[in-house]
Amino acid sequence: EDQVTQSPEALRLQEGESSSLNCSYTVSGLRGLFWYRQDPGKGPEFLFTLYSAGEEKEKERLKATLTKKESFLHITAPKPEDSATYLCAVQPDDNDMRFGAGTRLTVKP
Amino acid sequence: DGGITQSPKYLFRKEGQNVTLSCEQNLNHDAMYWYRQDPGQGLRLIYYSQIVNDFQKGDIAEGYSVSREKKESFPLTVTSAQKNPTAFYLCASSINLDRVGVAFFGQGTRLTVV
Numbered sequence: 001e002d003q004v005t006q007s008p009e010a011l012r013l014q015e016g017e018s019s020s021l022n023c024s025y026t027v028s029g030l031r032g033l034f035w036y037r038q039d040p041g042k043g044p045e046f047l048f049t050l051y052s053a054g055e056e057k058e059k060e061r062l063k064a065t066l067t068k069k070e071s072f073l074h075i076t077a078p079k080p081e082d083s084a085t086y087l088c089a090v091q092p093d094d095n096d097m098r099f100g101a102g103t104r105l106t107v108k109p
Numbered sequence: 110d111g112g113i114t115q116s117p118k119y120l121f122r123k124e125g126q127n128v129t130l131s132c133e134q135n136l137n138h139d140a141m142y143w144y145r146q147d148p149g150q151g152l153r154l155i156y157y158s159q160i161v162n163d164f165q166k167g168d169i170a171e172g173y174s175v176s177r178e179k180k181e182s183f184p185l186t187v188t189s190a191q192k193n194p195t196a197f198y199l200c201a202s203s204i205n206l207d208r209v210g211v212a213f214f215g216q217g218t219r220l221t222v223v
Contacts, residue, residue: 004151009149036214041219042217043115043199043201043216044199044214046213046214087151089151089152096154096157096167097154098151099144099151099152099153100151101149101151102151
Protein backbone atom coordinates (compact mmCIF):
# COMPACT_ATOMS: atom_id res chain seq x y z
CA GLU A 1 0.00 0.00 0.00
CA ASP A 2 1.28 3.46 -0.91
CA GLN A 3 2.03 5.52 2.18
CA VAL A 4 3.52 8.87 3.07
CA THR A 5 4.66 9.77 6.60
CA GLN A 6 5.87 13.22 7.55
CA SER A 7 7.86 14.05 10.66
CA PRO A 8 7.84 15.82 12.95
CA GLU A 9 4.15 16.73 13.18
CA ALA A 10 5.13 20.15 14.50
CA LEU A 11 8.40 22.04 14.66
CA ARG A 12 9.19 25.27 16.46
CA LEU A 13 12.35 27.15 15.50
CA GLN A 14 13.96 30.41 16.42
CA GLU A 15 14.57 32.80 13.56
CA GLY A 16 17.84 31.80 11.92
CA GLU A 17 17.82 28.25 13.34
CA SER A 18 18.17 25.87 10.40
CA SER A 19 16.47 22.48 10.39
CA SER A 20 14.97 19.77 8.19
CA LEU A 21 11.55 18.25 7.66
CA ASN A 22 11.27 14.59 6.73
CA CYS A 23 8.95 12.79 4.31
CA SER A 24 9.20 8.99 4.26
CA TYR A 25 7.33 7.11 1.57
CA THR A 26 6.44 3.61 0.46
CA VAL A 27 5.25 3.24 -3.11
CA SER A 28 5.33 0.53 -5.74
CA GLY A 29 7.01 2.91 -8.18
CA LEU A 30 7.65 6.63 -7.85
CA ARG A 31 6.71 8.96 -10.67
CA GLY A 32 7.30 12.09 -8.62
CA LEU A 33 7.49 13.58 -5.13
CA PHE A 34 6.03 17.00 -4.40
CA TRP A 35 6.36 19.59 -1.66
CA TYR A 36 3.69 22.18 -0.95
CA ARG A 37 3.36 25.02 1.52
CA GLN A 38 -0.04 25.64 3.11
CA ASP A 39 -0.97 28.70 5.15
CA PRO A 40 -3.89 28.49 7.61
CA GLY A 41 -7.26 28.54 5.85
CA LYS A 42 -5.64 28.58 2.39
CA GLY A 43 -4.99 26.10 -0.37
CA PRO A 44 -1.56 24.47 -0.77
CA GLU A 45 1.03 26.34 -2.80
CA PHE A 46 3.33 24.27 -4.98
CA LEU A 47 7.03 24.40 -4.09
CA PHE A 48 9.00 21.55 -5.72
CA THR A 49 8.80 18.39 -7.77
CA LEU A 50 11.51 15.72 -7.47
CA TYR A 51 11.61 12.75 -9.82
CA SER A 52 14.64 10.60 -9.01
CA ALA A 53 16.96 9.77 -6.13
CA GLY A 54 19.79 12.23 -5.80
CA GLU A 55 17.83 15.12 -7.23
CA GLU A 56 17.83 18.46 -5.39
CA LYS A 57 15.80 21.64 -5.87
CA GLU A 58 16.22 25.02 -4.19
CA LYS A 59 14.06 28.06 -3.71
CA GLU A 60 15.18 30.91 -1.48
CA ARG A 61 15.74 29.40 2.00
CA LEU A 62 14.28 26.01 1.05
CA LYS A 63 16.09 23.03 -0.40
CA ALA A 64 14.42 19.70 -1.19
CA THR A 65 16.33 16.45 -1.58
CA LEU A 66 15.25 12.94 -2.53
CA THR A 67 16.47 9.43 -1.78
CA LYS A 68 14.85 6.10 -2.62
CA LYS A 69 12.90 6.07 0.64
CA GLU A 70 12.55 9.64 1.81
CA SER A 71 12.76 13.32 1.03
CA PHE A 72 14.01 16.18 3.16
CA LEU A 73 12.99 19.79 3.08
CA HIS A 74 15.89 21.77 4.49
CA ILE A 75 15.17 25.26 5.78
CA THR A 76 18.21 27.49 6.11
CA ALA A 77 18.10 30.51 8.44
CA PRO A 78 14.30 30.57 8.56
CA LYS A 79 12.28 33.74 9.02
CA PRO A 80 8.87 34.13 10.70
CA GLU A 81 7.23 34.34 7.28
CA ASP A 82 8.32 30.74 6.65
CA SER A 83 5.81 29.64 9.28
CA ALA A 84 3.28 27.35 7.58
CA THR A 85 2.34 23.71 7.18
CA TYR A 86 4.53 21.89 4.68
CA LEU A 87 2.91 19.02 2.81
CA CYS A 88 4.65 16.18 1.02
CA ALA A 89 2.93 14.09 -1.66
CA VAL A 90 3.99 11.18 -3.86
CA GLN A 91 2.71 10.16 -7.26
CA PRO A 92 2.89 6.35 -7.56
CA ASP A 93 3.14 4.60 -10.91
CA ASP A 94 -0.33 3.14 -10.81
CA ASN A 95 -2.33 5.23 -8.38
CA ASP A 96 -3.42 8.71 -7.49
CA MET A 97 -1.31 11.11 -5.45
CA ARG A 98 -0.84 10.29 -1.77
CA PHE A 99 -0.40 13.13 0.71
CA GLY A 100 1.26 13.15 4.08
CA ALA A 101 -0.43 14.84 7.05
CA GLY A 102 2.07 17.68 6.98
CA THR A 103 4.57 19.33 9.30
CA ARG A 104 3.42 22.51 11.01
CA LEU A 105 6.40 24.86 11.19
CA THR A 106 6.50 27.86 13.51
CA VAL A 107 9.41 30.28 13.35
CA LYS A 108 9.68 32.65 16.29
CA PRO A 109 11.38 36.06 15.90
CA ASP B 110 -4.69 36.55 -13.27
CA GLY B 111 -4.93 32.83 -13.96
CA GLY B 112 -5.97 30.53 -11.19
CA ILE B 113 -8.61 28.43 -9.49
CA THR B 114 -11.57 30.06 -7.79
CA GLN B 115 -13.56 28.22 -5.17
CA SER B 116 -16.78 29.53 -3.69
CA PRO B 117 -18.09 30.05 -1.17
CA LYS B 118 -15.22 30.28 1.29
CA TYR B 119 -17.49 29.18 4.15
CA LEU B 120 -20.61 27.04 3.88
CA PHE B 121 -23.02 25.79 6.47
CA ARG B 122 -25.22 22.77 5.89
CA LYS B 123 -28.19 21.55 7.83
CA GLU B 124 -28.77 17.87 8.39
CA GLY B 125 -30.35 16.25 5.32
CA GLN B 126 -29.40 19.02 2.92
CA ASN B 127 -27.43 18.75 -0.28
CA VAL B 128 -24.94 21.55 -0.90
CA THR B 129 -22.82 22.37 -3.94
CA LEU B 130 -19.29 23.74 -3.88
CA SER B 131 -18.13 25.69 -6.89
CA CYS B 132 -14.74 25.39 -8.61
CA GLU B 133 -13.75 27.39 -11.67
CA GLN B 134 -10.35 27.54 -13.38
CA ASN B 135 -9.04 29.76 -16.15
CA LEU B 136 -5.73 27.96 -16.61
CA ASN B 137 -6.95 25.88 -19.56
CA HIS B 138 -6.09 22.73 -17.61
CA ASP B 139 -7.69 19.47 -18.68
CA ALA B 140 -7.53 17.65 -15.34
CA MET B 141 -9.42 18.76 -12.23
CA TYR B 142 -9.68 17.26 -8.76
CA TRP B 143 -11.54 17.50 -5.48
CA TYR B 144 -9.80 16.75 -2.18
CA ARG B 145 -10.98 16.69 1.37
CA GLN B 146 -8.70 17.82 4.22
CA ASP B 147 -9.31 16.89 7.85
CA PRO B 148 -7.10 17.88 10.82
CA GLY B 149 -4.13 15.56 11.27
CA GLN B 150 -4.75 13.75 7.98
CA GLY B 151 -3.37 14.03 4.50
CA LEU B 152 -5.50 15.27 1.64
CA ARG B 153 -7.82 12.57 0.36
CA LEU B 154 -9.08 12.39 -3.20
CA ILE B 155 -12.85 12.50 -3.68
CA TYR B 156 -13.25 12.71 -7.48
CA TYR B 157 -11.19 13.67 -10.48
CA SER B 158 -11.87 14.47 -14.12
CA GLN B 159 -9.46 14.35 -17.02
CA ILE B 160 -11.86 15.51 -19.71
CA VAL B 161 -15.24 17.14 -20.14
CA ASN B 162 -18.19 14.83 -19.43
CA ASP B 163 -15.99 12.22 -17.78
CA PHE B 164 -14.95 11.78 -14.15
CA GLN B 165 -13.65 9.05 -11.87
CA LYS B 166 -14.12 8.20 -8.21
CA GLY B 167 -11.28 8.71 -5.80
CA ASP B 168 -10.73 7.04 -2.44
CA ILE B 169 -13.68 8.62 -0.62
CA ALA B 170 -16.38 9.27 -3.25
CA GLU B 171 -19.31 7.92 -1.22
CA GLY B 172 -21.81 10.68 -0.42
CA TYR B 173 -20.42 13.04 -3.06
CA SER B 174 -21.24 13.74 -6.71
CA VAL B 175 -19.63 15.86 -9.42
CA SER B 176 -20.21 17.04 -12.96
CA ARG B 177 -17.90 18.30 -15.70
CA GLU B 178 -20.02 19.99 -18.33
CA LYS B 179 -17.38 22.62 -19.13
CA LYS B 180 -13.61 22.45 -19.11
CA GLU B 181 -13.45 25.39 -16.71
CA SER B 182 -15.90 24.11 -14.12
CA PHE B 183 -15.98 21.12 -11.76
CA PRO B 184 -18.64 21.54 -9.06
CA LEU B 185 -18.88 19.16 -6.12
CA THR B 186 -22.18 18.28 -4.45
CA VAL B 187 -22.09 17.02 -0.89
CA THR B 188 -25.22 14.95 -0.52
CA SER B 189 -27.18 14.03 2.59
CA ALA B 190 -25.66 10.55 2.27
CA GLN B 191 -22.31 11.94 3.40
CA LYS B 192 -22.51 11.35 7.14
CA ASN B 193 -19.52 13.40 8.22
CA PRO B 194 -19.22 16.30 5.76
CA THR B 195 -17.58 18.86 8.03
CA ALA B 196 -14.15 19.43 6.48
CA PHE B 197 -12.02 21.72 4.34
CA TYR B 198 -12.57 21.04 0.63
CA LEU B 199 -9.91 21.79 -1.95
CA CYS B 200 -10.24 21.90 -5.71
CA ALA B 201 -7.15 21.54 -7.87
CA SER B 202 -6.14 21.36 -11.51
CA SER B 203 -3.28 20.04 -13.54
CA ILE B 204 -2.18 20.49 -17.12
CA ASN B 205 -0.90 16.94 -17.30
CA LEU B 206 -3.32 14.27 -18.43
CA ASP B 207 -1.05 11.64 -16.89
CA ARG B 208 -1.98 13.19 -13.55
CA VAL B 209 1.67 13.54 -12.58
CA GLY B 210 1.49 16.20 -9.95
CA VAL B 211 -1.23 18.58 -8.93
CA ALA B 212 0.33 21.96 -9.33
CA PHE B 213 -2.50 24.41 -8.59
CA PHE B 214 -5.01 24.50 -5.77
CA GLY B 215 -7.91 26.79 -5.01
CA GLN B 216 -8.25 28.57 -1.68
CA GLY B 217 -10.68 26.04 -0.30
CA THR B 218 -14.22 25.89 1.04
CA ARG B 219 -14.80 25.16 4.71
CA LEU B 220 -18.04 23.22 5.14
CA THR B 221 -19.69 22.93 8.53
CA VAL B 222 -22.76 20.94 9.47
CA VAL B 223 -25.08 22.84 11.81
